[in-house]
Amino acid sequence: MKGLRELAAAIRSLEGPAALSTLVRARGSSYRKPGARMVHAPGGVRAGGISAGCLETDVLERVERVLAAGVPALATYDMGSDLDLVWGTGMGCQGRADVLMEPLEPGRLPWWMTWCLDLMETRGRGALATVWAAEAGAFAGPGDRFILTEDETQAPAALAEALRAVEASGEPADFEAEGVRALLEPVLPPTALWIVGAGDHARPLFRIARNLGWYLGLADHRPALATAARFPEADRILVGRAGDVLARVPFDARTGALVVSHVFEEDKAALDALLRAPLGYLGLQGNRRRSERLLQELEAERGPLPASGLAALHFPAGLDLGAESPEAIALSMIAEAQAVLSGRKGGPLRDRKLPIHG
Structure with missing residues (x-):
């Protein structure tokens, strides 16, 4: 959750539509861990980061499509393949990454971000689930969130158990069950x-x-x-x-x-x-x-x-x-x-x- 306060400040200052990008899964070589976030606005205004610079340009180009559709979208990158050259990065990082992009309302924080900030301010502990892929008829869809606070959660049983494990370990994890894929993150007091x-x-x-x-x-x-x-x-x-x-x-x-x-x-x-x-x-x-x-x-x-x-x-x-x-x-x-x-x-x-x- 590093940099969440800076992202929140950027969102509050927005005067027009923007998108939030979240690195929800990374495999192989990765400069940033899952949970890294960035705010993009048409024209390139942004805060945060999701990589060493090898993904940001392409993600930025997708922002207008995400905003036009008004729904979350998932982008998958294979930086170890020949397609790496298509994006103009030439990084050869030998890693794969999944990035969830979501439209933002200007000046208004998503409810889950407000919850995270409040919990961190009081030096509490909890966990956050961000759904990034789901089958038809699953209990949630891309962009849905579930939270755990003091062992209380509205998440389904399997997800609730996984959230408790992530809060206890202090490390993010990938969740896959009941047709849902989600990033699980501990919400811990900042250093x-x-x-x-x-x-x-x-x-x-x-x-x-x-x-x-x-x-x-x-x-x-x-x-x-x-x-x-x-x-x-x-x-x-x-x-x-x-x-x-x-x-x-x-x-x-x-x-x-x-x-x-x-x-x-x-x-x-x-x-x-x-x-x-x-x-x-x-x-x-x-x-x-x-x-x-x-x-x-x-x-x-x-x-x-x-x-x-x-x-x-x-x-x-x-x-x-x-x-x-x-x-x-x-x-x-x-x-x-x-x-x-x-x-x-x-x-x-x-x-x-x-x-x-x-």
Whole structure:
């Protein structure tokens, strides 16, 4: 569901008819996973993406036909065949893709998109089924949606069971039963990153993380620094002592935190709160000696530190990229957070023996 907020903003700003394209199935080599979406309008105005650029041109050419018909349409692409040259891509990706295109009403979000956004905003969990093919007389048709929220759904039994499995696994899946083909997607809280410290060195962290579509929070005890003017990318700004304001944050396993205030006592208070939170990643900026002193003092004052918190803690924060400038240092820290929250080690893809997207 990455980029759903940007797609929603694009749809709200539409002044005329447009189409929503969804990658509903991908086989073989694929740059994007099923669930990738794009908004097309006649003339080429668009937001989002469904490939590395090898499908967008052809899909755009189909938009007017979809809008004229007023009903969803499915396009199937075989990028490993000679037909690849017909589309003028010459990509040779050796992949196949199915794309569902649906007409949109200008300025009005589809009901299921509003539901997804509301669920993500409250950091809830659910699952969405998008029907993209169906036999005559089936229980649904192309473009129909079914949702699962807190184990409640109106979907037929087989689809409901599959939706529960997708919500539990957190991974999309293909559904085929009772004459219906559907893409099943988990609707999960967006990756969130809380940054403790509003110095200038924190600003490139926000710029890079914003491009990843993460929810971004800022906490700092200095009101002159923790402002929306300095951090326009922040979704939420909390001003106050770290130990007080961080207690108001709904942390979970899809949340990371970076402690970068460089104020010793504030860093210690932040660590005290964050080591006891159910974070997926916790990074502490600073040299190893200073970081070890912080932990030693904290343990002396508060007793044994939680093993789960120490397991999530990375210091010095960041990957070994040879970073020296504030921007490169920010890149190394965001890259480490991305890797850890995705369950990866952050090494070169050249050395990975397993599938890249597996």
